[in-house]
Amino acid sequence: MLRLRNLTCGYGRTPVVHGVDLEVGADEVVAVMGHNGAGKTTLLRAVVGLIPVMSGSIELDGEAVNRRPANKRVKAGMAYVPQGQQCFAHLTAGENLRLVADGRKSGKALIDAQLDLFPALRPLLGRQAGLLSGGQRQQLAIARALITEPRLLILDEPTEGIQPNVVAEIESTIVDLAGRGGLSVLLVEQHLGFALQAASRFAVLRSGRVASTGGTGAGAVERVREAMAI
Amino acid sequence: MDLLVGQLFTGLSTGSILLLAALGLSLTFGQMGVINMAHGEFIMAGCYTAYVTQQVVGDAGVSLLIALPVGFLVGGAMGLVLEWLLVRHLYQRPLDTLLVTFGVGLVLQQVARDVFGAPAVNVTVPEFLRGGVDLLGTAVPKTRLFILALAVVAVTVVALVLRFTAAGRRIRAVVGNRDLAETAGISSRAVDAGTFFIGSGLAGVAGVALTLIGSTSPTTGQSYLVDAFLVVVAGGMGRIKGAVVAAVALGTFQAVFETYSTASLAKVGVFVVIVVFLQLRPQGLFTLRTRSLA
Ligand SMILES: Nc1ncnc2c1ncn2[C@@H]1O[C@H](COP(=O)(O)OP(=O)(O)OP(=O)(O)O)[C@@H](O)[C@H]1O
Ligand SMILES: [Mg+2]
Numbered sequence: 001m002l003r004l005r006n007l008t009c010g011y012g013r014t015p016v017v018h019g020v021d022l023e024v025g026a027d028e029v030v031a032v033m034g035h036n037g038a039g040k041t042t043l044l045r046a047v048v049g050l051i052p053v054m055s056g057s058i059e060l061d062g063e064a065v066n067r068r069p070a071n072k073r074v075k076a077g078m079a080y081v082p083q084g085q086q087c088f089a090h091l092t093a094g095e096n097l098r099l100v101a102d103g104r105k106s107g108k109a110l111i112d113a114q115l116d117l118f119p120a121l122r123p124l125l126g127r128q129a130g131l132l133s134g135g136q137r138q139q140l141a142i143a144r145a146l147i148t149e150p151r152l153l154i155l156d157e158p159t160e161g162i163q164p165n166v167v168a169e170i171e172s173t174i175v176d177l178a179g180r181g182g183l184s185v186l187l188v189e190q191h192l193g194f195a196l197q198a199a200s201r202f203a204v205l206r207s208g209r210v211a212s213t214g215g216t217g218a219g220a221v222e223r224v225r226e227a228m229a230i
Numbered sequence: 231m232d233l234l235v236g237q238l239f240t241g242l243s244t245g246s247i248l249l250l251a252a253l254g255l256s257l258t259f260g261q262m263g264v265i266n267m268a269h270g271e272f273i274m275a276g277c278y279t280a281y282v283t284q285q286v287v288g289d290a291g292v293s294l295l296i297a298l299p300v301g302f303l304v305g306g307a308m309g310l311v312l313e314w315l316l317v318r319h320l321y322q323r324p325l326d327t328l329l330v331t332f333g334v335g336l337v338l339q340q341v342a343r344d345v346f347g348a349p350a351v352n353v354t355v356p357e358f359l360r361g362g363v364d365l366l367g368t369a370v371p372k373t374r375l376f377i378l379a380l381a382v383v384a385v386t387v388v389a390l391v392l393r394f395t396a397a398g399r400r401i402r403a404v405v406g407n408r409d410l411a412e413t414a415g416i417s418s419r420a421v422d423a424g425t426f427f428i429g430s431g432l433a434g435v436a437g438v439a440l441t442l443i444g445s446t447s448p449t450t451g452q453s454y455l456v457d458a459f460l461v462v463v464a465g466g467m468g469r470i471k472g473a474v475v476a477a478v479a480l481g482t483f484q485a486v487f488e489t490y491s492t493a494s495l496a497k498v499g500v501f502v503v504i505v506v507f508l509q510l511r512p513q514g515l516f517t518l519r520t521r522s523l524a
Binding site: 017049050069070071074075077080086087088090091095096098099100102103144148166 | 234277396399400402411414415416418419
């Protein structure tokens, strides 16, 4: 599905992520962990096309997508839920969804399917998205991403800064989605328990380099802890 | 009483002219943040479109109806070319944009001088817009009523498009958060180009309308530019509602000041009012309320 080869990227001329190799297979969930500032978000931004690749390559289904603009990568099957519950604040929640559904054949049905997944959003559709709570905005952001019918869902700390009961809801939704088949997930997550439960493999980033990778089976917790400790 | 009604109407009329000139700018400047100094020359291009159309068609009424959409296309096409050639390379550099588009404006004025000559040309007002109608005892020129109606229609259409269409949603999304829009599958390049096309096209429409109340020269557009920017800034960047209120308020101020002094003093008065107003309320009349900045 997704393969990063020796990927280096950053801001301006300064590399932040150095020579990362990472693969997400079909229907696989891969968790990326690391301390604040390790370069997790930077890595994802390069993958989805918001910052340029300095060297190395990003391949989607064996095809290099390095030079494609972000909106084309969405059409190729990538969907991105950025860190910080981002939404189009001046649009209503409903418009946030319709915006993405516009021009799709089964747009209405796609929106409906997401509202079944996040029923809490239904009564909020007419409200300006910037006025929603953090948890509501995160659900909206995931719903918006799913409307593009992705084959690869890229999530940046989906549970960060959200109250525990909503976190549990979002976590179980992500696990469900991944279990349905037809969807691979690249998950950046600080919360170790959830990351290792949802993913089959993990990678730990330290100062922009992969410090450790492996399966999430027995002993993974210790390996991740060890890799994160400096 | 007569004087008051007369002044109110003059204000409304001046306001509607300002609004027509500023409406396109509220998209390109207000929404996209591009300081397009050549916007006035797009208005001028609309004026000459009306002139040329009349030379070709002959009948003043028919040519006006043809010139309005053609003016939109002419202004829009010029905007599209400007955006593609220059503006898109300068999106994060407002000062460069200002200088470059100012230069483009001067070039366009010179082109107009070469093609149409420096002296002003006139467009014949169609029969059905000649004379005036009696409104509460005041004779109101029909041309001014026509411009008022055109401004109302143009503003309504723009507001409805922004609010209720897929294209409008995309424009608002890209303006709100460009990166997020891209990752939602929206081509921000296409949206930028489209927005610039519409904004510049509206300048062309304004130009066509302005030929009904004045003559056209290569510098016609320039004289509306500063007022148009003022309307957009005072109204609150990108707020159509704000632009409407600001245009009418400025028009009325100007009309009232003019009654008690001269036109140029009135202009000074309007400037002072705006400067004071922006000191008190730098964000303009209307702002968007949100919880997050994203
Ligand atoms: N726009 C930017 N311009 C320059 N440097 C940046 C920019 N954004 C992030 N950085 C730097 O890149 C490094 C990695 O940041 P990044 O956001 O990728 O970290 P992260 O692993 O996602 O951290 P967190 O867990 O806090 O989200 C940091 O040192 C940060 O200061
Ligand atoms: Mg991050």
